Amino acid sequence: MSNLDAWILWxxxxxxxxxxxxxxxxxxxLLVVYRDxxxxxxxxxLKSLRRNLVRTALTSIATFVLVLVVTMVWTVLYVLDRxxxxxxxxxxxxxxxxxxxPSQMPFSYAQPLSEGAAKETNxxxxxxxxxWTFVGGTLDPAKRTRENIVFFxxxxxxxxxxxxxDERGNLIRTKTGKIVFNTMMDDLDQLSDSEIxxxxxxxxxxxxxRRKVVIGKERLAQMNxxxxxxxxxxxxxxxxxxxxxxxxxxxxxxxxxxxxxxxxDYILDAMDAWKRKNGRPHPMAEKCLNLVWLRVxxxxxxxxxxxxxxxxxxxxxxxxxxxxxxxGIAAFLDAYRDLLWGxxxxxxxxxxxxxxxxxxxxxxxxVRERRTEMAVxxxxxxxPGQVLIxxxxxxxxxxxxxxxxxxxxxxxxxxxxxxxxxxxxxFFPAFFIPLDALxxxxxxxxxxxxxxxxxxxxxxxxxxxxxxxxxxx
Amino acid sequence: xIPRPIVQIEGLHKSFSRGSEKxxxxxxxxxxxxxxxxxxxxxxxGSGKTTLLNxxxxxxxxxxxxxxxxxxEISRMSETxxxxxxxxxxxFVFQFYHLLPVLTxxxxxxxxxxxxxxxxxxxxxxxxxxxxxxxLSNRLSHRPGQLSGGQQQRVGIARAIVTDPTLIVAxxxxxxxxSKSAEEILDLLVELKKGLNKTILMVTHxxxxxxxxERVLHLExxxxxxxxxxxxxxxxxxxxDAVTSSPRRMEDVVREQP
Numbered sequence: 001m002s003n004l005d006a007w008i009l010w011x012x013x014x015x016x017x018x019x020x021x022x023x024x025x026x027x028x029x030l031l032v033v034y035r036d037x038x039x040x041x042x043x044x045x046l047k048s049l050r051r052n053l054v055r056t057a058l059t060s061i062a063t064f065v066l067v068l069v070v071t072m073v074w075t076v077l078y079v080l081d082r083x084x085x086x087x088x089x090x091x092x093x094x095x096x097x098x099x100x101x102p103s104q105m106p107f108s109y110a111q112p113l114s115e116g117a118a119k120e121t122n123x124x125x126x127x128x129x130x131x132w133t134f135v136g137g138t139l140d141p142a143k144r145t146r147e148n149i150v151f152f153x154x155x156x157x158x159x160x161x162x163x164x165x166d167e168r169g170n171l172i173r174t175k176t177g178k179i180v181f182n183t184m185m186d187d188l189d190q191l192s193d194s195e196i197x198x199x200x201x202x203x204x205x206x207x208x209x210r211r212k213v214v215i216g217k218e219r220l221a222q223m224n225x226x227x228x229x230x231x232x233x234x235x236x237x238x239x240x241x242x243x244x245x246x247x248x249x250x251x252x253x254x255x256x257x258x259x260x261x262x263x264x265d266y267i268l269d270a271m272d273a274w275k276r277k278n279g280r281p282h283p284m285a286e287k288c289l290n291l292v293w294l295r296v297x298x299x300x301x302x303x304x305x306x307x308x309x310x311x312x313x314x315x316x317x318x319x320x321x322x323x324x325x326x327x328g329i330a331a332f333l334d335a336y337r338d339l340l341w342g343x344x345x346x347x348x349x350x351x352x353x354x355x356x357x358x359x360x361x362x363x364x365x366x367v368r369e370r371r372t373e374m375a376v377x378x379x380x381x382x383x384p385g386q387v388l389i390x391x392x393x394x395x396x397x398x399x400x401x402x403x404x405x406x407x408x409x410x411x412x413x414x415x416x417x418x419x420x421x422x423x424x425x426x427f428f429p430a431f432f433i434p435l436d437a438l439x440x441x442x443x444x445x446x447x448x449x450x451x452x453x454x455x456x457x458x459x460x461x462x463x464x465x466x467x468x469x470x471x472x473x
Numbered sequence: 474x475i476p477r478p479i480v481q482i483e484g485l486h487k488s489f490s491r492g493s494e495k496x497x498x499x500x501x502x503x504x505x506x507x508x509x510x511x512x513x514x515x516x517x518x519g520s521g522k523t524t525l526l527n528x529x530x531x532x533x534x535x536x537x538x539x540x541x542x543x544x545x546e547i548s549r550m551s552e553t554x555x556x557x558x559x560x561x562x563x564x565f566v567f568q569f570y571h572l573l574p575v576l577t578x579x580x581x582x583x584x585x586x587x588x589x590x591x592x593x594x595x596x597x598x599x600x601x602x603x604x605x606x607x608x609l610s611n612r613l614s615h616r617p618g619q620l621s622g623g624q625q626q627r628v629g630i631a632r633a634i635v636t637d638p639t640l641i642v643a644x645x646x647x648x649x650x651x652s653k654s655a656e657e658i659l660d661l662l663v664e665l666k667k668g669l670n671k672t673i674l675m676v677t678h679x680x681x682x683x684x685x686x687e688r689v690l691h692l693e694x695x696x697x698x699x700x701x702x703x704x705x706x707x708x709x710x711x712x713x714d715a716v717t718s719s720p721r722r723m724e725d726v727v728r729e730q731p
Contacts (some may be wrong), residue, residue: 040583043580050575373573378532380560382588383556466532466533469523469527469532
């Protein structure tokens with residue numbers, strides 16, 4: 001990647017930088033070209049758009065729909081890009097079985113891996129860790145339908161959410177009023193105070209009673225269950241094991257709407273009980289550790305921890321690998337590589353080109369109809385560049401307004417009403433349109449409006465006054 | 474005292490190419506227009522009168538020759554320079570009015586002022602003065618579609634005079650009007666000529682319109698073939714009034730009105 005590409009990517013990385021540049025450009029154009037008269041020109045542009053309401057409405061609707069589609073596609077790509085982007089600090093590493101998917105390691109690996117396989121005093125230790133065991137089961141073994149099947153993350157509840165509390169159980173806050181808490185799960189650091197409080201209480205309840213579980217609200221709705229209800233989980237990937245469960249809470253609305261979480265010791269205890277009853281270990285006893293997550297402060301710490309783990313003789317059968325979370329997820333997404341490539345490099349550009357053509361068509365017709373007006377403006381003393389900017393301005397107004405409306409509507413409708421974009425890829429249950437779409441939308445509208453209107457605007461700029469009036473007379 | 478010429482044309486030539494054919498529209502034209510004169514250009518279709526008007530208004534460039542308006546040689550100006558020059562020095566009245574349909578009468582008249590370094594208050598004062606002069610103070614917020622043809626042409630004239638230009642050029646200003654409205658517009662032009670002593674160049678086919686001018690030039694096939702002066706048309710002078718010696722500002726005229 002060239003320096004210029006890197007700089008452009010860095011610049012575009014912040015919506016505020018992009019918005020700032022766009023606003024500065026607009027202000028510059030308005031102030032330099034029109035000084036204090038820009039209200040008049042804005043009014044003139046709006047009135048020009050209003051002269052053919054049907055055409056303006058149809059063009060706006062087309063732009064609205066196309067921005068909506070691009071926003072949805074970009075939302076999926078944006079989330080995937082974000083989770084696969086390498087961080088330089090506060091990294092999460094993921095340890096999995098090296099040669100097999102799904103990863104199935106013995107639970108004896110859990111403790112040493114959580115320590116980063118550190119043995120010597122100068123070895124690097126992770127600052128935090130978390131183990132995951134996947135437990136899939138059905139509420140009705142005779143009827144394995146989608147609504148009956150639940151997929152649990154079995155883990156230490158304290159790693160899901162642990163807020164600091166005083167002796168009386170009150171939340172401890174920092175001097176700035178923020179709750180002191182820790183989580184190993186992505187995005188849970190964005191929760192509100194009340195959500196942190198409730199989730200922490202639920203996790204503490206799970207520690208007291210391992211049968212208690214937390215389930216996302218959409219999953220609960222599909223199971224036709226409510227908080228407080230009990231059920232028996234007939235495990236699918238842990239044969240012969242049945243688990244009595246009580247729902248004590250639901251995840252805060254968002255990314256975990258389809259998730260379910262149980263205490264890891266519950267499944268371990270169940271396998272121990274099965275062993276005592278049957279006189280032999282459960283078939284999954286040596287395969288019940290699926291993932292270990294480690295938190296490391298920086299890239300160097302990650303490199304050393306990965307080296308410690310991968311070179312340790314303790315993890316040779318089965319062998320393990322340690323990679324950054326983003327690499328791990330990227331490897332997982334490799335199966336979707338062609339689909340994602342098509343979305344990014346075929347679908348989105350095709351939509352953008354279509355948008356530009358729609359706007360170009362509308363503005364071209366408008367300019368053709370108004371060549372006499374352009375000529376009149378020139379007769380009055382308007383310079384060619386000013387005529388060009390008037391036409392560009394109309395297109396930009398239309399594009400920005402339709403783009404903004406589309407982005408705002410998509411956030412409200414898709415996130416609030418539809419519960420995100422249900423795009424079944426990897427382990428993401430739904431993709432929520434980020435607030436960044438509020439600048440994507442207008443920026444897309446502006447970009448395509450600019451591209452679509454530059455030729456018609458140039459044609460308006462070139463209008464020859466004498467020719468126009470000789471045709472009229 | 475003979476007023477100084479505001480338009481000086483010498484050896485003006487304009488030709489167009491149509492394929493391989495070269496068409497001479499104006500041929501070796503020489504002409505002076507004194508400041509404050511009301512001049513009519515007449516001639517059959519294709520005689521070159523509109524082309525001459527466009528050249529004097531800076532809407533087109535001559536093929537050769539000299540064209541000085543005010544003190545400036547406009548035949549050598551670029552398109553952008555001409556645009557700036559037109560804003561300050563030329564007011565244009567069209568046959569078909571050519572008001573912007575989406576703007577009100579007030580906004581249409583304000584359009585050329587937006588190109589000048591004026592404050593909003595100054596713009597407002599000049600727009601109101603111009604509309605007052607053409608008798609449309611009560612139609613400020615009407616759109617062209619809500620006005621009669623005669624009223625639209627008055628707005629067009631207000632737009633032409635609002636910048637206090639050196640020269641007003643009118644291309645068949647009564648060509649799209651009924652005879653009553655045409656008379657009113659011609660009366661208005663004469664009043665403006667009397668009151669502001671502006672130089673007015675008018676292209677017309679209508680002999681009655683031309684009769685209001687001080688001098689009529691007849692063009693045929695790109696050449697000046699005949700000239701009729703005010704004294705041939707009106708031995709007593711233009712509507713019986715003497716030509717004042719220098720142009721006046723719109724505000725002064727309005728202030729003097731009872």
